[in-house]
Amino acid sequence: DEASNENLGRLLRLVYGYDSFRDGQLEAIKMVLDKKSTMLVLPTGAGKSLCYQIPAMILPGLTLVVCPLVALMIDQLRHLPPVIHGGFLSSSQRPEEVAETIRLIQVGAIKVLFVSPERFLNADFLSIFTATSFISLVVVDEAHCVSEWSHNFRPSYMRLRASLLRARLNVECILAMTATATTTTLRDVMSALEIPLSNLIQKAQLRDNLQLSVSLSEVQSIIIYCKFQFETDLISRYLCDNSISVKSYHSGIPAKDRSRIQELFCSNKIRVVVATVAFGMGLDKRDVGAVIHYSLPESLEEYVQEIGRAGRDGRLSYCHLFLDDITYFRLRSLMYRSETKQGQYVFDIPTVANSIGATTIDVSNQLLNLKMRGEITYELKDPAYCYTIVEVPSDFCALSAHLTKWLSE
Numbered sequence: 259d260e261a262s263n264e265n266l267g268r269l270l271r272l273v274y275g276y277d278s279f280r281d282g283q284l285e286a287i288k289m290v291l292d293k294k295s296t297m298l299v300l301p302t303g304a305g306k307s308l309c310y311q312i313p314a315m316i317l318p319g320l321t322l323v324v325c326p327l328v329a330l331m332i333d334q335l336r337h338l339p340p341v342i343h344g345g346f347l348s349s350s351q352r353p354e355e356v357a358e359t360i361r362l363i364q365v366g367a368i369k370v371l372f373v374s375p376e377r378f379l380n381a382d383f384l385s386i387f388t389a390t391s392f393i394s395l396v397v398v399d400e401a402h403c404v405s406e407w408s409h410n411f412r413p414s415y416m417r418l419r420a421s422l423l424r425a426r427l428n429v430e431c432i433l434a435m436t437a438t439a440t441t442t443t444l445r446d447v448m449s450a451l452e453i454p455l456s457n458l459i460q461k462a463q464l465r466d467n468l469q470l471s472v473s474l475s476e477v478q479s480i481i482i483y484c485k486f487q488f489e490t491d492l493i494s495r496y497l498c499d500n501s502i503s504v505k506s507y508h509s510g511i512p513a514k515d516r517s518r519i520q521e522l523f524c525s526n527k528i529r530v531v532v533a534t535v536a537f538g539m540g541l542d543k544r545d546v547g548a549v550i551h552y553s554l555p556e557s558l559e560e561y562v563q564e565i566g567r568a569g570r571d572g573r574l575s576y577c578h579l580f581l582d583d584i585t586y587f588r589l590r591s592l593m594y595r596s597e598t599k600q601g602q603y604v605f606d607i608p609t610v611a612n613s614i615g616a617t618t619i620d621v622s623n624q625l626l627n628l629k630m631r632g633e634i635t636y637e638l639k640d641p642a643y644c645y646t647i648v649e650v651p652s653d654f655c656a657l658s659a660h661l662t663k664w665l666s667e
């Protein structure tokens with residue numbers, strides 16, 4: 259084992275000029291060389307490509323890499339080290355180019371072949387591979403596309419079932435790679451590709467020594483939701499003291515004043531509204547840049563509806579939920595349930611995350627990061643990219659300081 263680690267390290271230095279493997283790489287390479295189908299989850303830029311390139315140099319047959327976009331194929335092809343001969347097949351190629359690539363495959367002159375998932379619909383493609391031009395490894399890049407749960411699900415990826423790969427192409431080993439870590443998605447992909455749960459390699463998306471913060475310098479309009487009226491007054495007074503144009507809004511304020519506040523907010527005369535659930539019905543403002551929850555909403559629908567007021571103009575918008583553990587556990591113990599189109603949900607963070615296709619990352623129990631991308635279902639008309647960071651503020655002062663810092667940036 260040590261000897262093989264040493265050899266792989268030597269190959270890394272020789273071919274790439276890198277000193278050491280990054281977290282997860284060596285583990286993935288060894289799994290593949292052992293013909294164990296593997297799910298590799300590493301953040302973007304972590305170096306997933308190397309995990310198939312090194313095996314491709316060692317394995318006897320061809321490495322077939324399934325890529326969702328022609329641009330990605332060409333990019334990956336360009337970045338292959340010179341010692342690895344690569345090629346690609348795409349519908350954009352002329353028949354002569356396709357014929358030449360097939361010829362090269364059949365004489366064994368191509369080690370890594372990039373294809374789109376649509377290729378698998380084509381019987382001619384499946385018949386290229388024979389006993390002399392056989393496939394050692396199938397790599398499914400951006401493997402989250404296999405799952406219907408994923409934000410960029412591709413129906414043609416559905417064809418990529420382990421059964422097809424095994425029966426038609428005699429594939430012994432599949433390496434699925436993605437940066438998406440949503441549990442539902444991963445579970446789906448692994449089942450489609452018949453990757454055992456034990457063959458999941460997933461490295462930290464975030465190191466636990468990172469303090470996350472989001473700069474809201476671009477954000478003009480912000481809604482802060484609170485549970486209680488007194489909280490809205492407290493926070494708006496605090497922000498006001500810090501020279502931020504702000505009003506509080508709740509059902510205790512006379513109707514006339516309430517519609518005035520809404521008008522001022524819509525015409526950008528005030529930047530921040532600190533509100534209870536009473537605020538937002540019929541609000542027609544497309545450029546709300548952030549929705550901050552000072553406390554946990556009472557239901558999933560309420561939360562989804564409230565964050566849905568951010569980013570209707572399609573711009574990157576921020577949703578931030580502050581969560582103190584007392585509220586969290588109180589609400590959790592109530593086991594608040596709500597009927598939704600997708601079934602019954604218990605309002606806890608992983609459930610919320612899963613239901614909206616978000617990624618949850620638990621960082622040393624202090625910080626829970628939900629990264630949500632597109633496709634928020636429910637009533638959202640114009641889903642924007644949002645970030646939700648859930649953390650446990652130690653006290654009100656810390657929270658306010660945090661808010662002020664962002665708002666004044």
Ligand code: ADP
Binds near residue numbers: 277278279303304305
């Ligand atoms: P991913 O597919 O995970 O987003 P890539 O495979 O494109 O990432 O790699 C990102 C960059 O990291 C590339 O420039 C690659 O050469 C570099 N890289 C990969 N592995 C290592 C390593 N062990 N040491 C240093 N750089 C590496």
Ligand code: MG
Binds near residue numbers: 306307399
């Ligand atoms: Mg990649």
